[in-house]
Amino acid sequence: MRQALIALRAFIVKEFQHILRDRQTLIILLGLPVAQLTLFGYALRTDVRDIRLAYVAEAPDAATAALRTRFARNGRFTMVDLAPGPGALAEAFQADRADVAVIVAPGLADRLRDGRAAEVQVIADASDPNTGATMQAHVLAVLTAWQRDLPPRVGGVNIEPRVRMLFNPTLESVNLFVPGLIALILTIVTALMTAISLSREKERGTLEVLLVSPLHPWQVIVGKVAPYLLLAFVNVVSVLVAAWLVFGVPFRGSLVTLMAGSTLYALVGLSLGVVIAAITSSQLTAMLAALIGTMMPSTLLSGMIFPIESMPAPLQVLANIVPARWFIEISRSVMLKGAGWAELWPQFAILSGMFALLITLAIRRFSVRLD
Amino acid sequence: MRALRVLLRKEFLQIRRDPTILRLLFVMPFVQLVLLANAASFEVKESRLWVVDQDRTTLSAGLVERLRGTGRFIVVGSSVRQEDGNAALMTGHANAIVAIPAGFAREIQQTRRGTVQLAFNAEDGAQAGVASSYATEIVSRYGAELGAQLLPQALGGADRDRPVRGVPRLDVHRRYWFNPALEYRWYMVPGILVQLVTIGGTFMSALNIVREKEAGTLDQLNVTPINRTTFIAAKLIPFWLIGIVQLTVGLLVAVAVFRIPIEGSLALVYGAAALYLVAALAVGLWVSSVAETQQQAVFVAFSLLMVYILMSGLFTPIRSMPDWAQDLAFLNPLMHFIALMRGVMLKGANAVDVLPRLAALAVGAGVLMAAAVWRYRKGAA
Numbered sequence: 001m002r003q004a005l006i007a008l009r010a011f012i013v014k015e016f017q018h019i020l021r022d023r024q025t026l027i028i029l030l031g032l033p034v035a036q037l038t039l040f041g042y043a044l045r046t047d048v049r050d051i052r053l054a055y056v057a058e059a060p061d062a063a064t065a066a067l068r069t070r071f072a073r074n075g076r077f078t079m080v081d082l083a084p085g086p087g088a089l090a091e092a093f094q095a096d097r098a099d100v101a102v103i104v105a106p107g108l109a110d111r112l113r114d115g116r117a118a119e120v121q122v123i124a125d126a127s128d129p130n131t132g133a134t135m136q137a138h139v140l141a142v143l144t145a146w147q148r149d150l151p152p153r154v155g156g157v158n159i160e161p162r163v164r165m166l167f168n169p170t171l172e173s174v175n176l177f178v179p180g181l182i183a184l185i186l187t188i189v190t191a192l193m194t195a196i197s198l199s200r201e202k203e204r205g206t207l208e209v210l211l212v213s214p215l216h217p218w219q220v221i222v223g224k225v226a227p228y229l230l231l232a233f234v235n236v237v238s239v240l241v242a243a244w245l246v247f248g249v250p251f252r253g254s255l256v257t258l259m260a261g262s263t264l265y266a267l268v269g270l271s272l273g274v275v276i277a278a279i280t281s282s283q284l285t286a287m288l289a290a291l292i293g294t295m296m297p298s299t300l301l302s303g304m305i306f307p308i309e310s311m312p313a314p315l316q317v318l319a320n321i322v323p324a325r326w327f328i329e330i331s332r333s334v335m336l337k338g339a340g341w342a343e344l345w346p347q348f349a350i351l352s353g354m355f356a357l358l359i360t361l362a363i364r365r366f367s368v369r370l371d
Numbered sequence: 372m373r374a375l376r377v378l379l380r381k382e383f384l385q386i387r388r389d390p391t392i393l394r395l396l397f398v399m400p401f402v403q404l405v406l407l408a409n410a411a412s413f414e415v416k417e418s419r420l421w422v423v424d425q426d427r428t429t430l431s432a433g434l435v436e437r438l439r440g441t442g443r444f445i446v447v448g449s450s451v452r453q454e455d456g457n458a459a460l461m462t463g464h465a466n467a468i469v470a471i472p473a474g475f476a477r478e479i480q481q482t483r484r485g486t487v488q489l490a491f492n493a494e495d496g497a498q499a500g501v502a503s504s505y506a507t508e509i510v511s512r513y514g515a516e517l518g519a520q521l522l523p524q525a526l527g528g529a530d531r532d533r534p535v536r537g538v539p540r541l542d543v544h545r546r547y548w549f550n551p552a553l554e555y556r557w558y559m560v561p562g563i564l565v566q567l568v569t570i571g572g573t574f575m576s577a578l579n580i581v582r583e584k585e586a587g588t589l590d591q592l593n594v595t596p597i598n599r600t601t602f603i604a605a606k607l608i609p610f611w612l613i614g615i616v617q618l619t620v621g622l623l624v625a626v627a628v629f630r631i632p633i634e635g636s637l638a639l640v641y642g643a644a645a646l647y648l649v650a651a652l653a654v655g656l657w658v659s660s661v662a663e664t665q666q667q668a669v670f671v672a673f674s675l676l677m678v679y680i681l682m683s684g685l686f687t688p689i690r691s692m693p694d695w696a697q698d699l700a701f702l703n704p705l706m707h708f709i710a711l712m713r714g715v716m717l718k719g720a721n722a723v724d725v726l727p728r729l730a731a732l733a734v735g736a737g738v739l740m741a742a743a744v745w746r747y748r749k750g751a752a
Contacts, residue, residue: 045691117542126547127717130413137504159514171496
């Protein structure tokens with residue numbers, strides 16, 4: 001055993017020198033994640049700012065003017081003037097000059113004074129359904145508040161909803177995306193890089209040489225993977241620091257839990273990379289398989305950008321086998337909710353199970369090659 | 372010209388012989404469309420509501436009933452203690468809490484005023500915002516309804532949707548144009564089509580040229596009398612055609628499988644695609660001139676495409692980005708093409724509406740191609 005460990009240590013040192021010698025790769029590996037985080041952290045946002053609102057009062061009166069002022073002063077809306085006549089709104093939507101329209105039926109002031117319901121239409125350009133629905137929500141919030149402030153009639157009942165937004169009071173989408181981005185960056189560094197470097201060695205035949213050397217297959221794998229694990233670790237730290245410095249993403253939970261989760265996820269990624277390298281025949285296929293097999297699911301089926309709950313049932317089931325999904329739950333819960341082991345042990349258990357399965361598979365695949 | 376024809380034949384033969392490429396070209400559009408169109412959705416689902424009812428009267432039960440009745444909220448649990456609600460929010464079992472304080476009904480009957488607490492898990496701010504707008508609207512309606520019920524002259528139990536006399540309120544009708552059912556797929560599919568064409572054009576062309584570089588066949592061609600522009604044209608034309616074919620396959624799938632309405636003119640779609648593909652291929656050519664190995668090419672192309680795609684408005688709206696990112700995105704041909712496709716396919720925008728986009732595509736294609744060819748020739752010299 002001691003002999004094996006000495007051999008392994010020498011081997012790991014050699015592998016390290018190998019990676020360190022390739023300056024370009026190293027710069028890419030260490031610099032890219034922070035650059036990516038910064039770029040995507042800014043670019044990936046779904047907040048709806050600055051809604052272009054076309055406000056149309058079919059018969060202007062004091063009340064419609066008051067309501068218009070409410071929208072204009074809200075700060076979230078830019079008022080857009082609409083040409084008169086039918087078709088003007090469709091035209092404004094088609095040329096992308098307006099996002100949402102509020103159309104007030106005639107007689108607003110009179111109806112409100114007599115205690116009758118007054119008609120208001122809210123029309124959104126829903127070609128982007130998410131933004132459309134969010135804009136509707138903002139318009140509706142203004143209408144609801146305005147209605148609550150109307151002088152109550154005798155007998156009117158006013159129930160005031162007091163709304164609290166927990167875990168992300170400013171509703172900034174950056175707080176949702178940055179913990180997800182950490183998963184994506186880890187996936188790139190671990191799964192993708194390992195798959196590529198191992199399959200390159202396979203293509204060149206250097207791996208065969210190692211496999212017939214006195215080193216055990218597991219030692220070969222550990223030796224190959226250890227440097228990347230360390231790199232991944234450095235990446236996690238740098239990305240977390242950037243998330244905190246650049247975006248001010250809150251850190252409500254324990255850093256230890258987060259690092260443990262990150263390390264576990266990096267191990268899953270590394271073993272996945274080894275498996276991909278083992279089952280593909282050429283570098284190019286390995287690369288494409290890694291891109292399609294790890295990157296796509298990690299961005300699309302992980303809940304990083306799109307909520308898993310919004311997906312159709314079969315995809316929700318499929319999302320369960322995507323490791324990134326579980327890690328994102330860990331990183332979001334720790335960072336935003338301040339969750340700890342008590343809430344997150346299932347996610348840790350699932351990731352551990354995945355790691356055990358993948359590493360067994362990887363070692364067996366590589367051992368088979370010796371026969 | 373003859374040289375170009377001969378070279379083109381060679382290229383087509385090579386592509387035909389490579390089953391992976393063909394598979395990637397025709398199977399991928401299908402798989403990607405189906406997978407992406409279904410996965411990429413921000414659709415706001417009903418919220419999982421936890422009820423903390425400390426009043427336990429007909430009035431408080433009525434409010435919970437109203438929230439449930441809209442189909443926007445599913446009650447997943449209830450408790451008397453607020454802490455249980457908070458715990459449910461923490462574990463993710465629930466994502467909204469309604470808390471009705473003790474004395475809610477009494478207060479309403481005596482003072483005609485009341486308060487309820489609403490709390491949302493706002494990790495996903497957009498979803499929480501929409502849920503909260505529904506909830507607050509339901510709460511105010513309920514107030515209006517109660518006002519009518521408690522009025523002496525009220526005509527019995529007024530139902531929610533009947534205008535209630537005696538209480539000033541707005542009757543709001545929501546309309547969603549161009550996508551009344553809020554089908555997220557309608558919005559995503561035109562964008563995904565663009566992304567497919569991009570991956571085909573940029574990725575495949577870059578890899579193809581680099582592979583020749585690695586194999587050394589490129590050097591052989593460089594010492595033949597074929598002029599370089601002819602050579603580049605022969606390399607890119609097949610991929611341009613493949614891109615057009617991919618788009619066609621994708622459009623067929625969009626209409627047949629997803630039933631996407633195509634409101635505008637197909638000629639406009641293809642015209643824009645023809646321009647855009649030139650830009651995509653230029654990027655591929657540029658990648659191939661900076662990369663020495665296939666691995667580098669994949670890496671560079673992939674990093675570029677990632678930035679390209681994430682900053683194109685495909686997944687998240689451009690207008691949510693900070694100003695500097697919007698300016699950057701403006702230089703991205705992919706952004707213009709996606710916006711154009713969505714405008715034409717969903718809203719029926721015409722050539723005049725999308726003229727700025729077309730102009731941007733034409734300029735982008737010209738500049739990028741010129742730069743890529745210049746860089747390529749410099750590298751080969």
